[in-house]
Amino acid sequence: MKTPSEANVTSNQCVDVLSEQRKQYKGKEFYGVIKHFQDKSLVDLNQYFVVELFEDGSPRNIFWADGRLRDAYIKFGDSVVFDVIYVTNKFKMPFSPIVGVNHHGQSILFGGALLENEKEETFQWLFEHFLKCMFNKHPSAIITDQDKAMGNAIRKGFPNTRHRYCAWHIKKHELEHLRPLETHYSDFKESYRQWVKSDSIEEFEARWEVMCGKYNLKK
Template sequence: MQATSPGFFFSIDLDDEAQLRNVFWADNRCRQACKEFGDIVTFDTTYLTNKYEMPFAPFIGVNHHGQSTLLGYGLLSNEDTKTFVWLFRTWLECMHDQAPSGIITDQDPAMQNAIEIVFSNTKHRWCLWHILKKLPEKFSGHRHKVFILATAHALVYDVQSCDEFEQAWSKMLEDYELLEHGWLTGLYNERSRWVPCFLKTSFWAGMSTTQRSEGINAFLMAMFIPKHL
């Protein structure tokens, strides 16, 4: 591809036994798109694309028409910090060290560690959809489950200021006896990564989730899996 397509970039990561470990590639269209639309990137690795079950890791941006645009692809042998550091550094090399101003991922700790190492000046946002999806499971046995879910959604979508969020969050914990709830405590400590009112002063290209990445995964699955299977 590099020999026949100007601007095509690839990098192959081998282990100590010279066996394939990780791959990254981007064609010239991805590289040119990144110059214009690489300021906000969503990144997701939930799609397993082959018989080896190597996670497929696309970098996705959004163009001036609000359409998803591809900014590079990876196939990974692992989802640890070291692997993500290699992938992010390779992506930076491909894109002439143009780091995004913002990146949206799920709450994976290895991704977060790698982002802090490689994209040290990039704002990191957690996918809001993934967080809200966990609410029913986290409170499945709670007697106030219905009210907790409704209150949490209202906090996310209706609250406009940080002070208002702080007050409403404290009231929710007290009203539903959640002061010792570990998962909520962890979320609150990282509220600047996912609560919209804490993030609205930054540009996010209208995105708060990684669903564009998941949409690309679904599109590729439809393309490459035979219709009769």
């Protein structure tokens, strides 16, 4: 049987209580992460580890790279791939690995982050500490998806780095957006293929203008 105080609890109060409990849980779990990196720093003097906290002391952003990852970046960090893997960890925070390719063609990790969100200022914070960690060596190229906030942060944090879009994401968008055109125009698929395989910028742009007129794409 409910007591009078329990009966008067509103749904909003329940949300507030659960939110506070989740924050306390995250804080306790995060303490274990910080302790882990502090212990590692005792045996790896080249480890880089930074945490940004909210005013109440709860975790906001975290970035880390040990000495081995920093050394790998100096050797193979001309091009990096940056992505966000959303809330697949116990903290329910976006995980952001920064990876590259070594001289054997193998994927290698340069650093990792747990972020508060996917806003421009959050990415700017990450890129700022990534450069501090990597001795201010800017990558020649960075490959990402087509996220606008990410692109804005890259322009500010890596002004001289060539920003390229990931081919996997482009192919994914092709499947989403081109199917109606392929259905409506029998020759569209071949025209599109020829456009993508253009040999020069001039040919690419000229074919694009032709396609826009022929298939009414400008709208």
